[in-house]
Amino acid sequence: MNLDLPLNQYSFVAFDTETSGAYPIGHDVVEFGAVKWFQGQEVGRLQFLLKPRELxxxxIIGIHGITNEMVATSPQMSEKIEEIHNFFKGSIVLAHHAPFDLGFLTVEFEKARLSLPMEPALCTSLLSRKWIHGVxxxxxxxxxxxxxxDGGQAHRAYDDAKACLHVALACFEKMGEGVxxxxxxESQGKNLWWKDYSLMLNSEEKIKVLIEAILNKKDVDMIYQGGSKKGETRRLTPIGIVRNPDGDFLQAHCHQEQTAKRYYMNKIGDVALVF
Structure with missing residues (x-):
């Protein structure tokens, strides 16, 4: 797409997800909120609760205040993902800590066999570090x-999405007219594209094995070329996979150390399911 037009020529969708945990594949979106903005006006909004696979x-409830009872009769993401996909079409997305939200929604788009948006994403956390000072x-x-x-209720998806939009607009104003x-x-320092968060369609064998383990709650034996036990086989219970500009990683429970740890994907060697 053409990146050289002034910002006011694009439509933007600011969005936020509240989730059942921190890690894609292992956890689910429980609330989605979004606001669409074009040339100084709100032109659309979405907000709904979603039922996760597990309680x-x-x-987690203490973070966002969404209870299991609140989502008990809500639709599942599979029933709403096409509506979300259509809402994003043709728009630049905005999110605060965008890699987190992009990671969750990319997995859902791929599960539903929906194409990933071609437009780039802007992260208001990164933009604000460049343009908003004195905080x-x-x-x-x-x-x-x-x-x-007016931030509304913190950690509720629509209110946070709208707050994110206004943070972005404040940053745009500081960039100057016609930017x-x-x-x-460039000013956010990182390129954020939906395709970089692809997981479910990844052809790498170790990622396929880890996804299968997460979805089916199986353990794995893994060789890790890092840490104090470099090159040794470790038995893990995978929790989720995070794609991140600073390095993709697996979050997993280590049986030997009895704690949850982060394992960077570029240091993971052979991985095998435990039957």
């Missing part, structure tokens, strides 16, 4: 207070 823990941190709620935005999408992408 949420009290720890103690760049968390969404800190920026909401600093910019005096292009290419310049905005």
């Amino acid at each position: 949420m823990t009290e720890f 103690e941190n760049h968390k969404l709620q800190t920026l909401v207070k600093h910019l005096q935005i 292009t999408l290419k310049r905005a992408i």
